[in-house]
């Protein structure tokens with residue numbers, strides 16, 4: 001999560017350029033006042049190139065990116081969208097906002113969607129799957145893609161945490177029909193708030209462009225106030241200042257991911273010999289973003305004890321185990337639209353996932369890590385497990 005750690009003069013220069021060139025903060029128009037400065041368009045182009053796709057659309061958040069993706073694919077009332085029970089509430093909120101029914105399934109030891117649960121859960125109403133690369137580790141996306149192809153349903157990748165990662169050299173976000181990204185302040189690169197949607201298909205992209213802009217088709221033959229429209233929409237437009245920051249951050253993405261991986265590996269190397277811990281699984285060919293180091297301990301009590309011991313040494317955990325309820329559908333009783341079958345499914349439905357999450361620990365990775373962090377993690381772990389150190 002270190003995008004925010006690296007905000008500096010490069011971001012400032014990009015923002016300053018917006019003001020130097022006329023201070024136009026809107027992504028469209030004002031051509032004679034902006035001296036060729038189009039930060040949102042430039043950010044979209046650079047992001048598409050980085051991810052080797054043709055089309056990218058910048059939006060106001062990762063949540064908006066999901067909502068726009070669903071709209072572009074015409075998903076709405078009567079449709080079911082499958083996702084995983086370990087994700088942030090945003091994934092499910094976007095499905096509910098689109099009036100479709102979210103169906104959450106169990107996870108496996110990747111802590112992402114378990115493909116063995118997927119095929120049997122697809123019904124004639126299922127229109128799409130949203131696979132999430134939680135905390136930057138790829139889902140078993142190759143298998144999920146195969147199932148979606150077989151069943152002829154869309155695949156959306158919620159790549160909020162996976163920006164800059166890949167599986168078998170295919171960038172995360174590009175396995176699916178649509179990939180969504182978040183640039184909120186906790187993500188690998190940040191624009192404060194912001195998001196991106198990437199597409200393979202031009203028709204879906206065009207639909208999304210219009211939908212995120214009140215239905216505006218930005219027809220070059222007419223001024224904007226006489227613009228043509230074919231559908232309604234909403235406003236999820238990114239503004240120029242966010243994109244200016246995004247352009248500078250994008251140039252740092254590879255460095256950030258490499259550094260995170262290095263820091264994560266350092267901590268893991270320092271603890272991996274300890275009996276009773278198991279690293280989170282990842283599919284073959286994983287190049288993760290190493291947003292966090294996640295591993296399993298024997299039970300919930302150890303996970304919580306470890307967290308407390310870590311905190312005493314000034315090191316925090318992230319999401320697991322302390323905030324898992326914000327990220328686990330099994331606890332979202334406040335969402336009455338969750339799972340068409342939710343109220344009827346047995347209490348044990350998510351047992352397998354809950355059991356895994358409660359004994360998971362996630363250590364956030366920073367670029368400017370405290371040099372002693374790896375030792376602090378080791379000492380806290382040994383202390384929790386009552387092993388002499």
Ligand SMILES: Cc1ncc(COP(=O)(O)O)c(C=O)c1O
Nearest residue numbers: 061062063088090160182183184
């Ligand atoms: C998996 C996932 N999807 C979507 C989002 C939403 O992103 P944003 O905060 O930019 O709306 C988040 C945010 O943390 C997330 O973790």
